[in-house]
Amino acid sequence: MNYLFSPIFTTVIKRKEAWLCVGFSIFPLLLLVVDLFSTNFMQLSAPKGSMSFLEFFGAVESVQYQLTLPIIAFIYLVISCFHDEIASGKMFLFKDIKRSKILNAKISSVLSIYFIYFILTFVASLITYYMHLIHMSYTSGAFLPAHLADLQYVIISVAGIFTVTQLCLLISVASSIKLGNGLTMLIGIVFALVSFIAPSLKGLKYFLPNGYSGLVGKIGFGTSLAMILLLFLIYALIIYIFSNRSFKKMEY
Template identity: 80%
Template sequence: MNYLWKPVFRTVVKRKEAWLCVGFSIFPLLLLIVDLFNTNFMQLSAPEGSMSFVEFFGAVESVQYQLTLPIIAFIYLVISCFHDEITTGKMFLFKDINRTKILNAKIWSIFSIYFTYFIFTFVTSLVTYYLHLVHMSYTSGTFFPRHVADLQYVIISVLGIFVVTQLCILIAVASSIKLSNGFTMLIGIIFALVTFIAPSLKGLRYFLPNGYSNLVTQMGFGTALSVMIFMSLVYALIIYGFANHTFKNLEY
């Protein structure tokens, strides 16, 4: 992380798109409102006394990712930080600064927004679980699951979602440098949709990080975690390398 990160982050965090992204972290709190009405929307179900907080948080992460809206918001943030600044000429202000440093500062700023969103989602999930859901018959009131296998599944599942979201952000960065806003949004959404179905397809689950949530029992926790992290790093380096090359050769 270079000296540009702080000023770039201050600029990024002031954008309305950044606040929209972080705003999705209040999603778990909607359960407090929904349960006041007689509706099947967002209703949870599990065997009596079985759902721990960690399992609830894993379910929240999964539902948020499948909603697509947070992903779209982050792609929109990427577009505003890259393509919009390039087309409006704002990027020209950085002409005397090393372009790799500019790229890194912007990427880390967007990642920081996502990390903030992730932490806030954890906190709102904690509040929802221990102030409301702990009184429900299907929750256990414990922080961790009773069985190690369940904990391992949740760790791989949550980490998989975390990683594919970072990859989606990097893909949006690489796309937005050259392509229009519409194409960048389309590419990001297609990637997200592919990752949605990855865990359900035997052939595809081995090639995407979040697919390993269904392979923990088969491969073992340590192996599944190691392969997932290694694969994610390889994908990230390839995408980042392409984005850096494109950004360096960009005329603005």
């Protein structure tokens, strides 16, 4: 393991931007508060006794991604970890260390923050479902969906969102090394917006991981999952190679 990961991750997790990102994981818990008021905000609906926990979690992941604010917060975190340190001269402290090790540790730290956010969102969803939503008529109380097709759809949907979000962060890393904060934010948001509509577009859905949520019934679960992983690995490798080259050419 990269010996730089631990100290860099410790530095990253202490940033206010990191805590802002992790803070969005409490989103499901807002249902506990919203249901106290007469409002249509965040109202759920489903056939009686049909919604399992995993389906609820899949819906939470989808809404969080479409909300855009968590993505913006993570892009802001990337900017503070890369461009701001480059612009301020802090990267000079690493001048005697192999640059690929620095890049790897920084990318791993940012992605680890996202993984923490993902896990805490799962926990918050679990609490919300079994402490509150389980009493609603539209929930089943079961952890898994009753039908295999529904389970496969949720897995593909969550996997697509998980991987496309990480691609968005990697694109932001590559942009932040070469470009200013404004352009990095713009590129990250544009990619996120394009990925929002990908599942609805006939051609684009095949080229982004989250586009396969609508294709699982057509091409099968195994093929959909394989394509998600393949696309993620190809795009991630291309983006990483570009980022690594740019980082090595960077002048402190």
